[in-house]
Amino acid sequence: MNYDALIIGGGASGLAAACALSRRGRRVALLEKQNRVGRKLLSTGNGRCNLTNLNASAGNYHGSRQAAQAALRAWPPRRVMAFFEELGIPCTADEAGRVYPMSNQAASVLDALRLCCDEQGVDTRINFAVVRLERSGRGFEAVSQEGERVRGRCALVCTGGLAAPKLGASGEGYRLLEALGHGISPRFAAIAPLKTPPEAVRGLKGIRAEGELTLLVDGNDVRREAGEALFAEYGVSGIAAMQLARQAAEALRAGRRCALRLNFVPGEDAAKLLARRAEQLPARKLEDFLNGIVPKRLGQALVKAAGLDLTLAAGELKPGQLKKLADCLGGWTLPVTGTQDFDQAQVTAGGAILKDFDTRSMQSLRTPGLFAAGEVLDVDGDCGGFNLQWAWSSALMAAEGIDAIINGESGNR
Numbered sequence: 260m261n262y263d264a265l266i267i268g269g270g271a272s273g274l275a276a277a278c279a280l281s282r283r284g285r286r287v288a289l290l291e292k293q294n295r296v297g298r299k300l301l302s303t304g305n306g307r308c309n310l311t312n313l314n315a316s317a318g319n320y321h322g323s324r325q326a327a328q329a330a331l332r333a334w335p336p337r338r339v340m341a342f343f344e345e346l347g348i349p350c351t352a353d354e355a356g357r358v359y360p361m362s363n364q365a366a367s368v369l370d371a372l373r374l375c376c377d378e379q380g381v382d383t384r385i386n387f388a389v390v391r392l393e394r395s396g397r398g399f400e401a402v403s404q405e406g407e408r409v410r411g412r413c414a415l416v417c418t419g420g421l422a423a424p425k426l427g428a429s430g431e432g433y434r435l436l437e438a439l440g441h442g443i444s445p446r447f448a449a450i451a452p453l454k455t456p457p458e459a460v461r462g463l464k465g466i467r468a469e470g471e472l473t474l475l476v477d478g479n480d481v482r483r484e485a486g487e488a489l490f491a492e493y494g495v496s497g498i499a500a501m502q503l504a505r506q507a508a509e510a511l512r513a514g515r516r517c518a519l520r521l522n523f524v525p526g527e528d529a530a531k532l533l534a535r536r537a538e539q540l541p542a543r544k545l546e547d548f549l550n551g552i553v554p555k556r557l558g559q560a561l562v563k564a565a566g567l568d569l570t571l572a573a574g575e576l577k578p579g580q581l582k583k584l585a586d587c588l589g590g591w592t593l594p595v596t597g598t599q600d601f602d603q604a605q606v607t608a609g610g611a612i613l614k615d616f617d618t619r620s621m622q623s624l625r626t627p628g629l630f631a632a633g634e635v636l637d638v639d640g641d642c643g644g645f646n647l648q649w650a651w652s653s654a655l656m657a658a659e660g661i662d663a664i665i666n667g668e669s670g671n672r
């Protein structure tokens with residue numbers, strides 16, 4: 260059978276495009292290399308699937324902001340929500356604009372997409388790893404690892420990026436696009452934990468503390484995030500730290516110096532707070548002095564970072580010592596030596612370069628009839644629903660582009 264569209268990759272983008280095209284009556288083959296579609300989707304939003312964000316704007320995106328802007332214009336979050344409503348997934352938003360399915364279950368989002376594909380007759384082929392995508396007459400042929408061939412008029416590459424290889428990311432899509440004339444920009448992990456010298460965080464593994472995290476590049480504040488710092492043996496994780504990873508990775512790649520400043524008492528004057536406390540609890544040993552403000556082990560780490568002896572009593576502290584401790588409580592600064600790799604990242608920065616695509620339709624400018632969408636392209640978003648918003652919106656634009664080609668040709672027959 261000759262399909263109207265070969266969709267390579269049954270993740271977020273591929274499933275959305277398959278639904279949209281099949282609902283318009285197009286014959287679609289969805290080719291997925293794993294033994295099930297949408298595996299990564301199940302893990303999104305801690306199993307709740309943060310599927311878009313009402314406050315999405317180009318500023319939430321990196322790589323080609325222009326492409327992100329075009330996709331937001333064509334498929335803004337409200338239109339994406341309406342798409343899901345039509346599939347039977349009503350959505351709700353939290354105070355930060357993060358949108359979730361009303362069920363709070365990523366599985367229900369995947370089911371809705373899968374059921375739509377089944378109901379509309381999408382030919383879903385699992386265990387079909389596309390190793391080659393060839394031009395064939397006016398269309399394309401996708402070739403599987405086993406040598407099976409599927410033909411289609413248009414092809415949409417949405418094979419994702421390199422993040423979370425355990426969920427199937429492998430990067431073959433880049434090679435498919437390269438073979439058809441596309442450039443690929445360097446890729447690195449974004450939305451990933453930050454690495455610090457391990458001795459700086461020794462003993463803090465598993466400790467969580469609320470605060471304000473600031474990334475410093477060459478001593479200047481470049482981005483601030485409020486939230487939880489989750490300490491690990493290699494550094495700092497948690498959403499707030501992970502949000503800083505892209506800029507940290509970029510700066511480190513450019514040979515610049517990065518540091519993470521942690522303020523555990525945002526909105527408070529740490530010096531006044533500790534001065535009051537020392538007056539109130541003069542006999543309290545420093546090993547317990549910060550108890551109640553931050554977790555005990557973290558409090559002790561801050562005392563050590565201030566160069567103070569844990570056995571000193573608060574009342575014995577000289578003003579300079581109290582200030583050092585306040586500086587650590589309100590601005591503990593750790594060098595950032597890198598970010599964790601793709602296995603702990605949520606998204607890939609870099610990818611297929613957007614100047615080779617018409618960003619109104621995601622059609623290749625190098626190979627007509629070829630489209631791409633989602634993480635395989637050089638767009639990545641902040642944490643908070645922005646990456647799935649890009650995956651859906653770029654895929655739904657591509658579906659419209661493919662539909663227009665088929666429509667134009669059937670009108671000419």
Ligand SMILES: Cc1cc2nc3c(=O)[nH]c(=O)nc-3n(C[C@H](O)[C@H](O)[C@H](O)COP(=O)(O)OP(=O)(O)OC[C@H]3O[C@@H](n4cnc5c(N)ncnc54)[C@H](O)[C@@H]3O)c2cc1C
Nearest residue numbers: 268270271272292303304309389419427633634644646647
């Ligand atoms: C743990 C985790 C949590 C996340 N949570 C969120 C969240 O809550 N909100 C949010 O916005 N973003 C989140 N993200 C990011 C989001 O999941 C991705 O940006 C999004 O899934 C990208 O969609 P995609 O379709 O481009 O790629 P994917 O969803 O990765 O799908 C690509 C598919 O292509 C298949 N494939 C690859 N190569 C081939 C081949 N050669 N042949 C056939 N098939 C192939 C893969 O097996 C895969 O199924 C999260 C990511 C992770 C890892």
